[in-house]
Amino acid sequence: MLLTLEKRLREALSDHVRSRYGVRAEPVIELPRQPAHGDLATPVCFVLARHLRRAPRLIAAEIADELPPVEGIRSVEAAGAGYLNVRFDRAAYAVAVLTGTERIQARRRGKVIVEHTNINPNKAAHIGHLRNAVLGDTLVRMLRMLGRSVEVQNYIDNTGVQVADVVAGFHFLRGLGPEEVGSLAADPEVRFDYLCWDLYADISRRFAAEDPEALAWRARTLQALESGAGELARLGAVVADSIVQCHLRTMFRIGVTYDVLPRESEILKFRFWSSAFALLKDGGILRRVEDGRNAGCWVMPSELFGSPSESDEAAPESGEASKYDADKVIVRSNGTVTYVGKDIAYQMWKFGLLEGRDFQYRPLSGAEGGGGWMSCPSGGSEEAPRFGSGDTVYNVIDVRQAYLQDVVRSSLEALGFERQARRSVHFAYEMVALSPLCCAELGIELAAAERAKPYVEVSGRKGLGVKADDLIDRLIETALDEVRSRHAELGEEECRAIAEQIAIGALRFFMLRFTRNTVIAFDFREALAFEGETGPYVQYAAVRALNILRKHAAARGGKDADPPSATALGRQLEDERLWQLVRAVSLSHWAVARAAEAGEPAQVARSAFQAAQAFNNFYHQTHILNEKDPERQSVLLSMVRLALNELTRLMEVMGMPVPERM
Secondary structure, eight states, X not given: OHHHHHHHHHHHHHHHHHHHHSOOOOOOOBOOSSGGGOSEEEOHHHHHHHHHTSOHHHHHHHHHHHOOOOTXXXXXXXXXXXXXXXXXOHHHHHHHHHHTOOOOOOSSOSEEEEEOOOOOTTSOOBHHHHHHHHHHHHHHHHHHHTTOEXXXXXXXXXXXXXXXHHHHIIIIISOOOHHHHHHHHHOTTSOHHHHHHHHHHHHHHHHHTTOHHHHHHHHHHHHHHHHTOSXXXXXXXXXXXXXXXXXXXXXXXXXXXXXXEOBHHHHHHTTHHHHHHHHHHHTTOOEEOOSSTXXXXXXXXXXXXXXXXXXXXXXXXXXXXXXXXXXXXXXXXTSOBOHHHHHHHHHHHHTXXXXXXXXXXXXXXSGGGTTOEEXXXXXXXXXXXXXXXXXXXEEEOOGGGHHHHHHHHHHHHHTTOHHHHHTEEEEOOOOEEXXXXXXXXXXXXXXXXXXXXXXBOOBTTTTBSOBHHHHHHHHHHHHHHHHHXXXXXXXXXXXXXXXXXXXXXXXXXXXXXXXXXXXXXXXXXXXXXXXXXXHHHHHHHHHHHHHHHHHHHHHTTTOOOOOOOHHXXXXXXTSHHHHHHHHHHSOHHHHHHHHHHHTOTHHHHHHHHHHHHHHHHHHHHOOOTTOOXXXXXXXXXXXXXXXXXHHHHHHHHHTOOOOSOO
């Protein structure tokens, strides 16, 4: 309802200002920090003062006196040095939010593509991947709540360096072929993604030491994976496909699914890169180097995209002499394409810029697939939806990849696809680290210097990190102890189901409560606390509301509370305390719209916490079930229902379950 009133107010002000003063203005509408200042406010008169050369206060008084009536708004008042404060028709507002009549119309049409998770299929997912997936999934949920059509993609780099390293480890270090590795992957007693985690750390030590033999293994394996032929390629397919299934199971545990998983191998097979390469070459974006360290390579000149900052980090590329080249290598001298080249082709496909090029698709297998699809080399289903051809593309990738994302965006711009370049959004975020206490609880030994740090960085290549499933399991076990202590009457199965909901809610809220540019130091105790700005605190407020409604219905023989009339709401909401509760817990659509506009899911988490806090304060100060006045009790119960509905909506956007009890 708040979004509707904001829109009505903005349109009324714009029309009035244009007709009264001959000025076109797009008023900024704000939520006042102080309840005494009303329900909405606007500083538009300060903007008008510069055009009209008059005091903002005088303009505000004129507008407050002359503005035509706006449906749902009781009054507009001049305040302070020139603000306009707005007060709602409380009964009409309450009826609207209680009945859920507000329907959001998308401000922009066209498909939005959100690409997230994107874990290299070479080892188990880790804690940093959870932040990516939670941010990406929450962005999807936000956009869908706002009426946007969203396609969720999870790009699978199954021919890249990281997969090649594990394949080389199996083949050259362990002497295992596709059949033996396939048997390991199929063995229910073997955690295949964990096995690959250790193997990746082992062979990475050989590469770190610049072992010539190991580097030759990597180069040979990379070429085999890109060609798609031979035993190494078959082994690569076994490793990557098996690890993808592990990742899907892990992400399904936290409520994350995908519409489509495009694979890098099909980008090569279906000649996406060939089409992109022709466009880049014909457009003069790429040039072939004839001498020097990049002799034989096709490069993109650095003037097109600038230089990387110190925080940018590209994954190591075989055969490149340094972390960065002044001109970015797109095709190596041996003819293989760097992953940024494949990313350019992929981004062009996402915008529908590769005419006549598309994947073939097969359904994802298992419940973890969530009804999604995966690209395949042949035999695709005719029932597959049409993917790609987006209007806007969000790439959820950590901040260290900013340089390479800029290369991708700049390539579109250089080719003349300026609109697509503007709508290529790098949804960046900082890393996830561990608190020293968290490391101790996980059995990770730290040196004294590391224990003194505020957080400890993790490294997959060094094998130092927290596997996502281990973290989730630990959260569940910790939550289970708490549930058992609170509910001795419940059976083990029910206790575990509640613990899983608390753990997932705690994890997702913790990953969201920090702004994207903040390094997260994960801490078990902080994440699972029932007090403070945590997921369990928000969940507990919803469970508390649910319990009140359940008890009232039980006292009435299972019948829900009767809704109050508009007249009753109008009378009771003259109580400022009740009105401020309605305002505090009815901001879900507003909060999501503002968070999407700012590209900051942390705003949704903050709004959920504030709503939970407002409801908990109301609960402690109000005797709801013992209220003697039927009209007032009816209104109080409607406040409880509103809080439950709004908290549930915000938690759905954040992917947090609502437990039956806590």
